[in-house]
Amino acid sequence: MTDRHHLLVYGGTFAAVGDRGDISGVRGAGAPDGLFVRDARHLSRWQLTVDGAVPEVLAPVADGDAARCVLVPRGGRTEPPSCTLFREQAVGDGSFVESLRVVSNRPVPLAVRLALTVDADFTDQFELRSDHRTYAKTGAVRARQILDDGVEFSYRRGEWRSVTTVTADPAPDGVEETGTGARRLAWTLELEPHGSAELTLRVMARPHGEKRALRVPRSPAALTEKLLAKEGEFVEGVAFPTGWPELAAACARGLADLAALQVPATGPDGEELRVPAAGAPWFLTLLGRDALLTSLFALPYRPDPAAATLLALAAAQATETGPESVSQPGKIVHEVRHGELAHFHQVPYGRYYGSVDATPLFLVLLGAYVEQTGDAALARRLEPHARAAIGWMLDHGGLTSRGYLVYRADQGGLANQNWKDSPGAICSADGTRASGPVMAAGAQGYAYDALRRTAFLARTAWRDETYAALLEQAAADLRDRFQRDFWMRERSFPALALDGEGRQVDALASDAGHLLWSGLLDKEYGEMVGRRLLEPDFFSGWGVRTLAAGQPAYHPLSYHRGSVWPHDNALITLGLARYGLHDEARTVAHGLVDAATATGHRLPEVLAGYGRDTHAEPVPYPHACVRESRSAAAPLALLTAVGGA
DSSP states (O other): OOOOOEEEEETTEEEEEOTTSOBOOOOOSSOOOEEEETTEEEESEEEEEETTBOOEEEEOOOSSSSEEEEEEOSOOSSSOOSEEEEEEEEEETTEEEEEEEEEEOSSSOEEEEEEEEEEOOOOBGGGGSTTOOOOOOTTOEEEEEEETTEEEEEEEETTEEEEEEEEEESOOSEEEEOSSSOEEEEEEEEEOTTOEEEEEEEEEEEOTTOOSOOOOOSOHHHHHHHHHHHHHHHHTTOOOOTTOHHHHHHHHHHHHHHHHTEEEEEOTTSOEEEEEOOEETTBOSOBHHHHHHHHHHHTTTOOHHHHHHHHHHHHTOOOSOBTTTTBOTTOOOSEEOOSHHHHTTSSSOSEEOOOSSHHHHHHHHHHHHHHHHOOHHHHHHTHHHHHHHHHHHHTTTSTTTTSSOOBOOOTTSOSOOSSOOSTTSSBOTTSOBOOSSBEEHHHHHHHHHHHHHHHHHHHHTSOOHHHHHHHHHHHHHHHHHHHHHTEETTTTEEOSEEOTTSOEEOOOBTHHHHHHHHTOSOHHHHHHHHHHTTSTTTBOSSSBBSBOTTSTTOOTTSTTTTOBOHHHHHHHHHHHHHTTOHHHHHHHHHHHHHHHHHTTTOOOSOBOOOOTTTOSSOOBOTTOOSEEHHHHHHHHHHHHHHTTO
């Protein structure tokens, strides 16, 4: 049996365990296993043996809020297993709890020797990526301390300190060294005939900078109950479509995932907030673009994440220029990291501003939030932040000097700084990468919408008619320029981008659908684009491909050059509905909902671009985040766009 990883997520903590509930710590081609808190691995080994051998899997871990499996010692048809082990695990806020019940299958007394090998390597997540980079850690020291009921692992590097404490009830008979730095907790259980015994193992992770007084819950069941209560709060009161049960199930599953993906953040006045993380395993942190789009999708049903996201991003808004972080006054943060490498500036992502579109999306969400809720007080509180964001768009962003929002490749960070941020994503139809400063089409749509929505706030909440008129004129001018410079007349479609020389980057890409969502195209052009996105080279049957098939640049297993992204399709569906293309909107929505139904009602980050006509099930993209906030919220956007149709 191939050992897969199963994700358990709660706020800023996640665990990835194998089919038998173990953590091996082995680095492979895929995502690593372990217990992770604030970008560091706080458990790197968690391996169970029975009578000195690895047990066999009778029932592997299944996907769910808790990890449950059934194990047995190695045996055979003529010698059935002496006992059965029932293992259950769950994660909490900085914690991991396991209950292990051992049941004798013998009619006579039975001694069972259990051992659990544990370790905490405190590796930063950036070290576990498959980019083969190494990072110096001068002066780093790891230590282990034996406790009466377990073991404590600690890590120190300068002022940086992290601790993982493992305790057991009942306490182990002994804690043994292994020669590798790991420690082995050992028990000998004396079972009555057909009797049973239970162990409870608790792990508390205290990452650097953690000041809260956290407690480890008493059992996996207590953790699961707490998570289910939070999921219930997110789902409560949402009117799901009764005539389309599959969409209703996808919405419910998405809201439950969003409940688990809320991570701590801080507002402008130091207030504690919970905001949508981008996704697990790699991005269980605040990413500006992801949190903004997630909050926009959820806004008609759950406005609280939008308010928290706006406040958290306002607090992190740049106030000065920083070349390493790509920060400029007024710019909204792209990524916030809390790990060791970010702390010591060995990666630029502590606060990293390499995004051309988070700033306009911040303004879009603020305007949409006020329109949805009528909460003009938040617009007044964030007026300085909104004006600074407009200032960035006009000045550093390039709207005044270049006529468009512009980004330049960041050698230490991201080459592309729009939503398609992989190195080769912004390309011509033949695969040639755009050169020089790039003006991505989708970002111009966001800028247009941001100008218009901020003009509305200026007129209604700030009582500044002059500023509103200036923004409205800037939006109208941007729309005229865009349709002149980006529209490819011979293909009746907008270019993916303009390069540094102002030349059209001519790949046919799904970003055109974002222009429908933002309303940048006039009605005639918008209808042409909407219908073009539903032709077979674009529409796979599960959704619109990021790049139309048939172009040399297309690849169905490329991250951004032929795959199908649920959040991308959610924006497209909203755009189709905006332009009155309701049949097309329903077609895309049904494709996505069918894909969700085939995968337990949960949409992954991205799907492969293979067509439904050649394969009757959606083909997974091999490196996708399984829990991703934009995908979790995408069914809500579909519900907004097409209702229960």
